[in-house]
Amino acid sequence: MRLVYLVVKDFGPYRGSHRIDLTGVEDSTAFAFFGAKNGRGKTSLYNAMRWCLFGEVVERAKPVSGQAVSGGKRPIVGSPPQKFLMNAVCLENDKKQEMQVMLFAKRDGEDIQVTRTATSNTTLPRDDSELTILTEVSTGGNRYENRDAEEKIESFFPRELERFFFIDGEALEEYTAMMAQSSVGGLKDEIRSILRLPALTRGVDDISTIKRNIGGQISRQKKAGRAASGSKKMALEKRKELQKVQSEIDDFHRRIRTTDETLEQITDKLQENSELRVHIDNAKNLQIRIDEKKKFLKRTHEDLVEESKEAWKVLLWKKAESMYEETQNQLETITNSSSQAKILSKQLEKREIELTEFSGICVECEQPLPNLEKHKEKLTNQVKELKEQIKELQSTAGLNQDELRDRESRLRKFKPNSGSQRRILNQNKRWMEEKEHLEQMNEELSGLNDRLKDSNVEEAEALITRKGELDQLRRELVNKQRESESKARALELETNKLERAGKGSAIDRFSVNIENTLGRLIVTIENTIRLYTEKAREEVEKASTNVFMEVTNAPETFSGIKLDKDFRASIRLRKGGVATSPSSGMESMMTISIIDGLRQVSGLKAPIFFDTPGRSLDEEHKNLMLEYFWRDHGQQFFIFAHSGEFKLEETIEKYRDRIGRAWTLTWPEDNEFCPECKSTNRIQLKKKSDWRCLDCSNEWDTSEPHTVITQLEI
């Protein structure tokens, strides 16, 4: 696979869209060079390609107990000081945040386009869960999305080989330390990766899981076998118990049948005496009614007694009432006479005064009277008459009023309450009616009993009583039978279960055979893995040695790389043995050699990306490394170097014949030309960091940390 174009949009320091044309490095003899100061976006560009292909950027691995432990996944969005992938200005300012990287490549004459886009679902995403990631791959006239696209990428650039092609110079020391340590993990895992053995290992794991399951099953069968004998014994006991319960059920059946037969006979007999039965029933019912009636009559009688308490008053009052009224009349007469006497006394007093003070003048009209003597006589007669009347009234009023009042009070005590007579009559009447009714019922009962006297009542009653008893017995038997049947069903189930458990003692031979076969298969695969790993180790050692001998600055002292059986790497000495304390630069060369050896053994044809390759290397080693990698290996080689490693102008000058394309990554402040048209004809604006191009009128802010990619003339 060879890259043709790279487009990054709002990724890291790359604000907006940036297109890098790699057409010049399509030729296998050319390489690409990205030079820049620290912090200008070399690693970001390197990471953009990784993100595009693999969907994530994992921080540098760290060796922990001899094993390379992956760093954390760098998020797409976040907030400082956290590192994140999306351009910070885009994240803060854009209404719709979107980060995108596109790779255009050719593989076996076919165009491939890989596009990965992260689009915000909200106005200001705070974490990656608020983003939608779309992965697209177009190849061979077909377009694939997301999972299909990932599978397609995996087919031409396996993820597990990433580290042999994306080489991080800053991680070389850690890589070296890892290779020098334990045989467990470390380089051994790397070799297994290039052999694509993890998939096979996962297969072994799967088969082992199946084997374990079958083994567990067999183990359970064995355990069940041991338990089976116990179950069989318990099953026998339960079976006996079940037989006993079934025998009880049969007994209940038999007793119910017998009871039914007896009941049938009784019913027949009772039907024969059906008329008698009616009489018996009637007599019983009537007796019940009589008992109720008696209770009612008793209550009625109690009411009668209560009401009768006033009966004597009703009788007495018939005579006492007239006495009472007479007394009342007398009292009234006395009261009236007394009042009348008072009135007449006043009149008398007036006439007597008139008579005593007689002057011949009328007291009414104050006129002289015509006949004085006659008038005086008249007054005298009036006085006399009044005196007689008053005397008579006083004799009436002179009766003993108190005595009369006492008499009235005593007589009033004989006065019955209002309605007493009616209530006594009604209650008496009611009691008599009820009594009559009860007597009729008694008579009726007596008639019925007379009729039953001559019949065989006792036998019929005994039959009815017996029938009742048998009905009750039958209900009890049916209930007990149901209980026993329920118990029998439970016992049946339990017994069957125990019998099955008792039979389950035989071990499934087929399962045993499968387990054995899987065991052998696992051994075979593991042996194959071991064999392949050993073979690969030899090949990696050989390839690494070839690389190392080309890049070392002491080919006469060293004879190559040694990977021992525990996969620890060391540098061989020509005089025999291994270098015991090689320099860090020498170890870096060893590591690069092994990585390239691994790459070669993997057989994958893909571009190599090398970030900060010259770190910790001396001048000679750097040159030897470039000489080696920039040789025609049939692969594209992308190098991301800072100015401390390789001087841009010197490198271009020295390797002009091999460099296909070269770019410099700068911030606006690094340049004295317009970022758009590259014209140096510019003027500074009011704000010191603001500039305007006089040729294209472009204005830019040199304080912005936005990377500008400038292709260099070769």
Next chain:
Amino acid sequence: MKKPAVGSIGLSEASLDFVKQYIGNEESDVLDYVPFPTITSAFIFFFSLGYELEEIRQESSTSNIARGFNFEIFEELVVEDALSMKKSLGATISGYAEGGIAYIQNQMKKGNSLESFIKGKFGE
């Protein structure tokens, strides 16, 4: 005004036995007509009946009843009779009670009963 002697009330043995049949007790049958809870209440009833009917009979031999009963409440009614008959209040009242009993006994001889008598008397 001259007052009669107070005396005491009582009934003849036969009248007392007759009265007792109308006194309810625990042995009374539900069909028995026993409208009086005590002998005193029955005595008052029969006195009232005799007085109302102006039936008075004097028995020679009497058994005292209800010694604690204050029969003087009837003085107002019988005082003149007592004076005219020159008898005590108790003897006069007892005479009316005997009269009431004799009347009912006569009614019973005619086929009536106390309850039917009351029905007729109170239904007037």
